[in-house]
Amino acid sequence: MTRTALEAINLSKHFGGVLALNDTSFTVPEGSLCALIGPNGAGKSTIFNLITNFYPASSGEARLFGETLTGCPAARIAARGLVRTFQTARVFPGMTALQNVLAGARMHQHSSGLAQMLWLRGARREEQALSRRAEGLLDLVGLSAFRDAAATDLPMGAQKMLEVTRALMARPRVLLLDEPAAGLNDTETVELAALLRAVRGNGVTIMVVEHNMALVMNIADQIVVLDAGCVVADGTSVEIRGNPRVIEAYVGRDEEVASA
Numbered sequence: 001m002t003r004t005a006l007e008a009i010n011l012s013k014h015f016g017g018v019l020a021l022n023d024t025s026f027t028v029p030e031g032s033l034c035a036l037i038g039p040n041g042a043g044k045s046t047i048f049n050l051i052t053n054f055y056p057a058s059s060g061e062a063r064l065f066g067e068t069l070t071g072c073p074a075a076r077i078a079a080r081g082l083v084r085t086f087q088t089a090r091v092f093p094g095m096t097a098l099q100n101v102l103a104g105a106r107m108h109q110h111s112s113g114l115a116q117m118l119w120l121r122g123a124r125r126e127e128q129a130l131s132r133r134a135e136g137l138l139d140l141v142g143l144s145a146f147r148d149a150a151a152t153d154l155p156m157g158a159q160k161m162l163e164v165t166r167a168l169m170a171r172p173r174v175l176l177l178d179e180p181a182a183g184l185n186d187t188e189t190v191e192l193a194a195l196l197r198a199v200r201g202n203g204v205t206i207m208v209v210e211h212n213m214a215l216v217m218n219i220a221d222q223i224v225v226l227d228a229g230c231v232v233a234d235g236t237s238v239e240i241r242g243n244p245r246v247i248e249a250y251v252g253r254d255e256e257v258a259s260a
C-alpha cells in the first residue's frame, strides 16, 4: 500500500486581519507529483511556509511520513528529507554553480567539521564523492558549462534550475518547489518537466506550486486547487479541468485551465 508522504491537516494562517489559509487539508502519496495551483494570493506559498515552519500555523499541523512537523527547526526538517525551493531563485552569492550544488549536500556529510579541517582521508574521499555527484547533477540538468561561473551571473532560468539541482543534492524524500518554471523559456520548461518525471521515477515525492498550467496538466498526478485560502478541488487533471469551482476561481483566466 502506498504511504502518505505529506499531509496538511486543517492548516490555517492569519496575518493580522488577513486569513491567508482557512482550514486546509490534503494528502500527498509517496512517490507522486502533486501540483498546488490557484490564483494570485490564494495561499499557495503560505502552505509551503507553514509546512517548513518558515512561520508557525495559527492552527492545524503538517506531517511528514506520519510525524508532525510542528515546531521542527528548518535544519531538522531538511535532515528528515523535506527540502524546498523558493519562488525567487535563492542562489548563494560569492559561490560558483558547483559550490552552490555542493552546499545542498552539507546536511548529509558524515565526517566532522574537525576531520574536514584536518583534511583527513575519510573526509577527503567523502568530499570527492560529493563533488562527483554534484558534477553529475549539473550535467543531468544541462548546467555543466556554468560549473565554475559565479552563480549570481547565471541567466535567471539557469539560476532556477541550479536551485532545484541544489535541492536534489540533499537527497530529498519530499521536494517542495515554488514556481520552478517561472523565468524558464519553453525549452527549459520541457527539460524541467523531464527532470521532475525522472526525480519522481526515483521515488521522490514532489509538491509543486506552479502557474504554468500546461506544465501542471502534463506532469501532475494530483492537483490541489486553492482559492482565497480554501481548497476548492483536489483530484487528477481530468477531474479538476471541468470542475465549476475551479473555473470560478480562475474567472477571467478560465481558458487557462480549460485549454491546458
Ligand SMILES: Nc1ncnc2c1ncn2[C@@H]1O[C@H](COP(=O)(O)OP(=O)(O)OP(=O)(O)O)[C@@H](O)[C@H]1O
Binding pocket: 015, 018, 019, 020, 038, 039, 040, 041, 042, 043, 044, 045, 046, 047
Ligand atoms: N508575511 C505576510 N504578511 C502578511 N500577509 C501575508 C504574508 N504572506 C502572505 N500574506 C497574504 O496571505 C495571502 C496569501 O498569500 P500567498 O503568498 O500565500 O499567496 P500565493 O497563492 O502564493 O500567491 P502568488 O501566486 O501571487 O505567489 C495574501 O493575501 C497575502 O497578501
